[in-house]
Amino acid sequence: xxxxxxxxxxxxxxxxxxxxxxxxxxxxxxxxxxxxxxxxxxxxxxxxxxxxxxxxxxxxxxxxxxxxxxxxxxxxxxxxxxxxxxxxxxxxxxxxxxxxxxxxxxxxxxxxxxxxxxxxxxxxxxxxxxxxxxx
Amino acid sequence: xxxxxxxxxxxxxxxxxxxxxxxxxxxxxxxxxxxxxxxxxxxxxxxxxxxxxxxxxxxxxxxxxxxxxxxxxxxxxxxxxxxxxxxxxxxxxxxxxxxxxxxxxx
Numbered sequence: 610x611x612x613x614x615x616x617x618x619x620x621x622x623x624x625x626x627x628x629x630x631x632x633x634x635x636x637x638x639x640x641x642x643x644x645x646x647x648x649x650x651x652x653x654x655x656x657x658x659x660x661x662x663x664x665x666x667x668x669x670x671x672x673x674x675x676x677x678x679x680x681x682x683x684x685x686x687x688x689x690x691x692x693x694x695x696x697x698x699x700x701x702x703x704x705x706x707x708x709x710x711x712x713x714x715x716x717x718x719x720x721x722x723x724x725x726x727x728x729x730x731x732x733x734x735x736x737x738x739x740x741x742x743x744x
Numbered sequence: 745x746x747x748x749x750x751x752x753x754x755x756x757x758x759x760x761x762x763x764x765x766x767x768x769x770x771x772x773x774x775x776x777x778x779x780x781x782x783x784x785x786x787x788x789x790x791x792x793x794x795x796x797x798x799x800x801x802x803x804x805x806x807x808x809x810x811x812x813x814x815x816x817x818x819x820x821x822x823x824x825x826x827x828x829x830x831x832x833x834x835x836x837x838x839x840x841x842x843x844x845x846x847x848x849x850x
Contacts (some may be wrong), residue, residue: 640802643828644769645843648813648821650850693821695809699802714809 636701636708646715648693654717656685661710675711686717762832771824771845783846786821788812795836808841816847 658681662674682691694715701708788811790804812821824845831838 635798636800637797638799638801639797640766640805640828640839640841642767642769643805643826643841644767644771645809645812645824645826646771647773647824648816648845650818650820652813695805697802697805701800714806 636703638699638701641698641700642696643698644694644696646692646694649716649718651718652693652716654686654689654719655714656682656691656717657712657714658682658685659710659712661708663706663708665706669709672709674709678711678713682713682715686719689717689719691715691717763829764832765827765829767826767828769826771822771826773823773846783822783848784816785844786812786815786847787842787844788815789840789842791841792839793836794839804839805841808843812843812845816845816849819847819849821845821847 658678660674660678660681662669662672682694685691692715694713697710697712699710699712701710788808790808790811792799792802792804812824822845824843827840827842829840829842831840
């Protein structure tokens with residue numbers, strides 16, 4: 610009887626340990642914020658960037674990882690304008706640590722040849738006008 | 745008396761009783777050189793049900809975005825309001841993302 614009790618206790622312990630491991634290593638995703646800018650009609654050139662940061666016990670001293678996302682979008686669309694940007698700020702939480710992730714997807718609207726010629730006649734300081742979307 | 749209390753308890757469990765709005769974002773109205781009156785209101789919504797927060801992704805947001813684009817295939821969508829909210833139930837809740845904007849056909 611005592612032996613059977615011990616076996617049941619051991620099995621229960623193993624089961625609890627397995628459950629704790631599964632819960633500990635499967636992240637729970639939650640959304641902090643979401644935003645969307647004007648969506649263009651021509652959606653032929655999608656761009657996407659994702660940046661993340663691991664945080665242990667909430668010890669986080671800056672949010673600089675987000676700045677890289679902006680730079681990455683600029684790199685993917687050097688001569689155009691990025692619009693229709695869906696930005697997600699989410700957290701994937703584990704037991705004692707979590708991952709902050711920022712994802713931005715959008716569309717690169719390239720300058721047409723006519724607009725390039727027109728804009729080249731403008732002064733360098735004047736912002737480029739993409740007109741009605743830009744096409 | 746106990747029956748009434750049990751009934752109230754069951755109703756409280758089965759129905760979401762609180763709702764919270766986390767984010768409400770409005771995008772810009774960039775110039776289209778076309779009257780806004782020609783625009784058509786388009787909406788898209790997606791949701792995610794979760795028990796105790798055990799979900800591994802937030803793909804329902806992308807789903808709402810895809811639906812919004814599908815509702816305005818050949819136009820510019822402007823003045824987009826994006827709302828992210830949650831309706832709470834008993835140890836479970838539903839996250840909602842709702843997007844609506846003005847579709848201006850080209």
